[in-house]
Amino acid sequence: MSSIGAQVRKVTTAVDPIVTDYAVGYFNHLSKVTFDAVQSKQLDLPAEVDFVSALLVDAGAQKNSIDTLAKNILEQLSIQLKENQAKLEITGDTSKRLLDVNILKSHNEKENINASLNILGVNGSDIEHTGRKMETRVDLKKLAKAEQKIAKKVAKRNNKFVKYEASKLIDEQSNEDYDSFFLKINPLEFGSAAGKSKDIKIDSFDLYVGDGQRILSDAQLTLSFGHRYGLVGQNGIGKSTLLRALSRRELNVPNHISILHVEQELRGDDTLALQSVLDADVWRKQLIGEETKINERLKEIESLRGEFEAESLEIKKLDNEREDLENHLLQIDEKLVEMESDKAEARAASILYGLGFSTDAQQKPTNSFSGGWRMRLSLARALFCQPDLLLLDEPSNMLDVPSIAYLAEYLKTYPSTVLTVSHDRAFLNEVATDIIYQHNERLDYYRGQNFDSFYTTKEERNKTAQKEYENQMAYRKHLQEFIDKYRYNAAKSQEAQSRIKKLEKLPVLEPPEQEKSINFHFPDCEKLSPPIIQLQDVSFGYDEKNLLLKDVNLDVQMDSRIALVGANGCGKTTLLKVMMEELRPISGFVSRNGRLRIGYFTQHHVDSMDLNASAVDWMSQKYPGKTDEEYRRHLGSFGITGTLGLQKMQLLSGGQKSRVAFAALCLNNPHILVLDEPSNHLDTTGLEALVDALKNFTGGVLMVSHDISIIDNVCKEIWVSENGTVNRFNGTIYDYRDYIISSANAAGVVKKH
Known part of the structure; x- marks a missing residue:
């Protein structure tokens, strides 16, 4: 029988992915409880399944398919709960142990270490639905977000634009530590992501800043994996706001695509510069921490085995736990090998050196650096993490010429997608494979062009649009003059009526957008004799x-x-x-x-x-x-x-x-x-x-x-x-x-x- 996640995804292709992910997580949560909990009425399983089914139907899934799905999942969950209860009677309650990989293995669709630890922590909360209260470990924030997404789906079906309020973009990182924020945006997944496209395509969205000002209207964002995009436009047009919306997944970026945004300087503390770059890869840091804890627990289990008889129930419990831990340790090792964790320190040192940090400087605490150098550390941390989508906001502002040269060369071989806001023409000419021009509440794409070719093409487009507009205005004027002259002339009235119809059928052209021109002027000065x-x-x-x-x-x-x-x-x-x-x-x-x-x-x-x-x-x-x-x-x-x-x-x-x-x-x-x-x-x-x-x-x-x-x-x-x-x-x-x-x-x- 296929997994619950696979069954849900098969019948929810028309549903927003975040709602589908929520449903899969909810059903997986139900599969972890025991049959005893159902028997004692602590959990009403049919009501739980009905609740999620109604959620999926509201989000756009076919009711017939969901009804069949609900029946199959209810049967599958009943079997799973009995198996859970049987194992509990032998192994005992492992919920307060360091790790229980049985839980980790039960949701292979999306295995997030932090989420798993939260589940194991028995941190319950009350959530009310279907007219009653129940104890649950469901992520309430995720539920609220899912409900918002459903409402937006309904609005879109009613020909309304989806609106992402940039007023929510108050710096979340100031309210939580870097690791928590990183994992919130980029949950760690086990298993291969092969076959999943890392292209980004977001259709028909509006974007607002906090005061209600709209900066994008019915816009489309398309980012092809591996391309390097330069996002350009006048000051105040909303380029940085768009980057922040992407960085916090305010826009619907697929969850398997990792994102990192360089926008603020690193907070200084006693951590050495090199170590701060290594710590930036939270996935690696978490995995190494998990590996250490598991190895310590395995040693503890080995010492505990000598205290019990060979065939005792306690030995069986310890053996079950050891097997689970060893399986999870294997998963961690595979993930660390995939990340090339053994080469991490050399790579971090190389990036820091290229951005101007000497070998001695790399061993200094981060609080010893000025704001400009901490910005460089933030950039080094992002380059080290190598996210699937790297977002850079005016990166050259914090760098000198040697460091900009290094960064440009580094990005030219960057294996994933880069989106950078920059006004540095030379930098964009070196780095960008495509230009996105943000103006007039829309995004225009200049594919396969650096900044110079974009600028030339844009000027040609503007000239063509201006010429077309002027030609139509002249033609309209010519028609209108004839109509005004002969409308009431009996001999020419038929021709005048014909021209009226022509005029009515002409498309209404808007005058081409004219960028504001600015002129600086430094005053002339009198000549001085050398030496100056x-x-x-x-x-x-x-x-x-x-x-x-x-x-x-x-x-x-x-x-x-x-x-x-x-x-x-x-x-x-x-x-x-x-x-x-x-x-x-x-x-x-x-x-x-x-x-x-x-x-x-x-x-x-x-x-x-x-x-x-x-x-x-x-x-x-x-x-x-x-x-x-x-x-x-x-x-x-x-x-x-x-x-x-x-x-x-x-x-x-x-x-x-x-x-x-x-x-x-x-x-x-x-x-x-x-x-x-x-x-x-x-x-x-x-x-x-x-x-x-x-x-x-x-x-x-x-x-x-x-x-x-x-x-x-x-x-x-x-x-x-x-x-x-x-x-x-x-x-x-x-x-x-x-x-x-x-x-x-x-x-x-x-x-x-």
Whole structure:
């Protein structure tokens, strides 16, 4: 006879999978109780079966098929309960033991270690249905979710869209530990997943943010397994919300597809960096913990056997338990081999090294790292887990150029599906196999295209749509003019009526969507005589024995376009502060023109803003001397137009706050712009505006950036910070990237999966 799960799934193909899974779990729960419980009226078996049957019919299953199913399952459960009772009389109650693999073996459809342990813990709760109360171990949250899914199914049959409220996306991980959250999203399964498709196809869903604003309407999401998708669109369009909805299975992603989302920094504690990456694979961690407990119990059983006679009932109980434990231990060992658990530490160390963690840094506690480095740890943990669906939200924002190069190479050989939100063109050109364009409450697919080809195709589509719209408008105008002229002319009235019918049959075209254009403008500055900024044999350190910079000889001129690159922590920001005379060198000289004014943009600019004030009020307090109208006009030159300048800055997006910071640094009319990670938070439109403004600026530019596209478009000179000094690099930013990759390959850091 086939298993209960197989019987249920056979007749519920039209039912939502989560409802089917719930029904299978419920029936499997019933199969674990004893016949004695039924006889003593603690459990009304026919009522339980009727309850689940009604649930399946409501969810869309055929009533005749469910009636037959219910009859078969009732017979099968009766037999199973008698067998359970017979074994209980011999073995005794094992519910409070460490493990009882009889229970694990009874639900091979979906064996979840945590769920099994919960079942063994005898944690009962009361649930009321069919007009009475009963004691059960059924997951109440899962029941509530199943009921919600049924309601949505009914709504969909009534031609209503399914709505997934993103207001539920309050960070669940802040309320529960990482392991619990991981297992909640990705329950551990035994048995092979072979034959199960890992493609994702979600039809006709709406997505809302917490205030009721709709960001997707009747959308379709299709992700083919093994493809790497770049999700692009303007700031505030809802890309991150879509990723969070997927990461929490708010959208209907099949349960056998594992998901991991990199969106927040790791919480620091005393765990070593390397161990924190190993612990990120909760499945491996749980299995190793189970393996240890089982081996301890097996040793305990062996010692207990010597205390009883060979044929005693106690020996039979111990033998039953040992057999069950050994069978489960075999399952665990097979799963660990499948995961290549023995290679885990070497793989984790390689990933950390590629993301900038030295061998020594890997042995430091996570609470010793800054927020940026903890974000890298979060990324390393995700790469180590290798989920079927990896979700990345602006991963390049937390990385330097060497680490971005490593990540791009790593992802190019990633064996599963990647969906990344990014505005870094070079990164998307390297990584993406497909682009998803989110706009106007919909998702458009550009298959087989990286960012550059997507952008070209999108522009061509827009031109074609605009031309088609203009042609139709001209044709409509021509018809309407004829109708207006001859409608009441007896000789031409028949022709006029014919044109009226033509006009009525024309499809109504909407004007093509026009993206908002943004222009940045840095004010012109007067020329200065050299030297503007010059460093001669400069060395710096907080003590002479540990120099951060040594023998630096560089200069910045009025026409300079310089990119300063290198690994995080190698002294780039220190060099900027020495050049701006915020730090004094231990040796050497810094020469500056006495009239020089510097505009300094820091990647932590938001920390210095009063977010409770409007942009106009904040600028008038920090840079007084202008009227509100002048501040608004100046903000307008950086895309902060209309009432945006009068809103509290906490209501602005990250990109809009960056534009306010750019506007502010220009108020002293600088000769040199020193920019530390200027591209963070800017969308494609903002990045294009920044590139154009920097090209047209009449002063000099020195930027620290990880964005290869901006560097390539703006900078003519590359400075590389490494090995305790800074030198000019002979080549382009792409030459430097190739140099980084070749160095990583030589060190064996970038490897095929």
